[in-house]
Amino acid sequence: MKKLLVILLLLLVFPQSVLAHTGLESSSPSTDETLQNPVTEITMKFNTELQPLSTFDVTVNGSDKVPIDKVTVSGATLKGILKEPLTKGTYTVNWKILGEDGHIVEKSYSFRVDAKIPETTTHGQPAPKETPAAAAAAPDAAQSKQAPQESVSPSGIAAVVGVLFLIILGAVLMKRRNS
Numbered sequence: 001m002k003k004l005l006v007i008l009l010l011l012l013v014f015p016q017s018v019l020a021h022t023g024l025e026s027s028s029p030s031t032d033e034t035l036q037n038p039v040t041e042i043t044m045k046f047n048t049e050l051q052p053l054s055t056f057d058v059t060v061n062g063s064d065k066v067p068i069d070k071v072t073v074s075g076a077t078l079k080g081i082l083k084e085p086l087t088k089g090t091y092t093v094n095w096k097i098l099g100e101d102g103h104i105v106e107k108s109y110s111f112r113v114d115a116k117i118p119e120t121t122t123h124g125q126p127a128p129k130e131t132p133a134a135a136a137a138a139p140d141a142a143q144s145k146q147a148p149q150e151s152v153s154p155s156g157i158a159a160v161v162g163v164l165f166l167i168i169l170g171a172v173l174m175k176r177r178n179s
């Protein structure tokens, strides 16, 4: 009984261990970014470590899935290499991660790519090469901060209700024993 009360007390003192889920901190490409260069990989940084089953997929213009070669999880980073570079369209990254606390969190964000694809059918003439200046000007790999958009999930509410129930149950049992 004493042990149970200690656990309940700890849950009350550190409620964030029950309520705070893992969330996306930054990504490359970032949310709503428009890129002028083809995108070859997607990297997401989260605010806690991720568990191995975490993954994501990418859709283009709200429908077709884009093939991803490999998704890797390393610490708090989720990274995927695309089979073919993304060149034109609105891409949506749908991530589904297993956080440090064992909760599944799933959300999505979008970015746009409007890359100039070199012409290859100009009668033997080589395609115009991109100048280094143009390449440097592209806002590639920007790690921009995002406002946390996390909401309390039903599992978080269930955890709080469960804890409250246990406290009331504990109090009732204690009272019975004392009387």
Ligand SMILES: [Cu+2]
Binding pocket: 018, 019, 020, 021, 022, 099, 101, 102, 103
């Ligand atoms: Cu959680």
